Amino acid sequence: MNNSKEKVILDVDPGADDAIAMMYAYLSDKLDVKLVSVVGGNVGIDQATLNALFITENFASCKVPVVKGSGKSLKVTHDHKLTVHGKKGLGDIIEVENTNLKEINTPSFGASEAIKKVLEENKGQITYVCLGPSTNLALALRKYPEIKENIKRVVIMGSSIDGSGSITPYSGFNLYCDPEACAEVVATGLPILFSPKEMGLSAYITPAMLNRWEKFGRAGEMVKKIYGGYRDLLLPSTRRATHDLCAVMSLTRPELFKTKNVDISINTSMDIKRGQTLFKDNKVSNISLQYKCDRKKILQELEDILKKAD
Secondary structure: OOOOOEEEEEEEEEOOOHHHHHHHHHHOOEEEEEEEOOOOOOHHHHHHHHHHHHHHHHHHHOOEEEOOOOOOOOOOOOOOOOEEEEOOOOOOOOOOOOOOOOOEEEOEEEEHHHHHHHHHHHOOOOOEEEOOOHHHHHHHHHHHHHHHHEEEEEEEEEEOOOOOOOOOOOOOHHHHHHHHHHHHHOOOOEEEEEHHHHHHHHHOOOHHHHHHHOOOOOHHHHHHHHHHOOOOOOOOOOOOOHHHHHHHHHHHOHEEEEEEEEEEEEEOOOOOOOOOEEEEOOOOOOEEEEEEEOOOHHHHHHHHHHOOOO
C-alpha cells in the first residue's frame, strides 16, 4: 500500500452522487479507503447498504469493510422517499437486491465500533468524509468520545453559502435530515471542511460527457447508468450535479477549490428554516468552506480516472 495515500472513512447514503464519489475514491491512487460507514438518507438504510456494497464489490481494488450504520436521524424520522436518485438510489436502470460482499456488522459490533476500530488503528491519520447526514459520526462520538483525538479532520458535504436550500427553501438534504448531528460534530472543535451545494451545482455534468465516458469501459458505463436516472432539484433536467464528488476531490485535488475560514451557524429548530446554514468569515476558525471551484478541471479529473479504470 502506498503510504502517501490519504486514509479516509467514507460515510455514505448512496444515492447517485454518493456512488460516483465512492467510485472515484476507489479508483484514485491518492486515497486509501479504510472503511465505508452507511447511513440512511437518500434511500433507507437497508437499500443504502446494498448500494454501498455493490459499488465496493465492483470498484474497490482491495477488500474494504462496509458497515451498516444508523437508519434514522438523532431526533426526526424521515421516510426516504426521494425520487431524484432513481428507483432504488442508483438511477433507473440499476436495482441492487443482493451482493456477494456483506456488511461486517454483528450483534455487538456496529458502525460506532467499526469507526472506533479504524481510528484506533490509524491514530491521527484518518479524514472522516460525511457524504450523507452526519448521524454515524455523531453517534460514534457520543458512545466513544475519546476517538475525537484520533481524527485528523472531517469533510462534510452539505450546507449552503447563500442560506438557501433544495429540499426546502432554506436547507439542503443532508443538513435537513440531521442538523443536530452536524451541530454536534461541529461542536467538537475538530478541523472541518464544508463542501456546500454550490460546488456540486457549479461542477455539473452534461449528457455529452456521459455519452463520451460510457465508451471508456466498465466504470464509464456505470456512471452513465447511475447518472442517467439522477435529477437535481436545482438544475435543469439535462444537468447532473457532483455534490459528493466535490467533497471527495477536496482531498485529492485541493487546488481546484478556493476555501476560506469561517464560523458556522446551523439551525436545529423544527420550523421551516430547519437545517439552514449561515457562515461568517473568521480567519482563525477551525472550520473552512469551499466557495469556488474549477468545473473544467474537476470534470477532467473524473474523466481521467474513468479512462484509467479499465
